[in-house]
Amino acid sequence: xxxxxxxxxNVYLDYLLDRSNLLGRSIGDRAFRVFSRALSCEFEIVFSxxxxxxxxxxxxxxxVKMLSSFxxxxxxxxxxxxxxxxxARKMSEHYHDALHVILAQKAEASVLVTSNLxxxxxxxxxxxxxxxQNL
Numbered sequence: 001x002x003x004x005x006x007x008x009x010n011v012y013l014d015y016l017l018d019r020s021n022l023l024g025r026s027i028g029d030r031a032f033r034v035f036s037r038a039l040s041c042e043f044e045i046v047f048s049x050x051x052x053x054x055x056x057x058x059x060x061x062x063x064v065k066m067l068s069s070f071x072x073x074x075x076x077x078x079x080x081x082x083x084x085x086x087x088a089r090k091m092s093e094h095y096h097d098a099l100h101v102i103l104a105q106k107a108e109a110s111v112l113v114t115s116n117l118x119x120x121x122x123x124x125x126x127x128x129x130x131x132x133q134n135l
Contacts, residue, residue: 006104
């Protein structure tokens with residue numbers, strides 16, 4: 001089976017908005033390299049309905065569709081359920097990040113990729129957490 005990774009929504013936003021870190025360095029290019037590696041068949045990217053919901057509230061819908069078509073061949077789709085949300089709420093008061101962890105596990109991803117380590121380190125006993133540049 002091909003290795004699967006799950007990118008939290010920040011990775012997509014880093015790319016789509018070409019965001020920079022506090023030092024002014026682009027982190028969008030780091031996200032782009034992750035997507036390029038997927039297109040080179042190094043791994044599959046799990047994209048969840050939760051990613052989709054978060055992206056729709058942050059960027060133009062056409063931009064989300066463009067990214068989806070770009071990654072289509074190397075993307076595994078997964079839907080979140082009410083049960084997933086309940087499980088996430090039990091894990092954390094701030095359930096949004098916990099839901100990404102649950103969905104990554106549900107899709108059998110081996111790594112959760114995020115540019116926001118501080119929000120995900122508490123889940124490192126459940127799944128491997130990596131920055132895009134350390135993947």
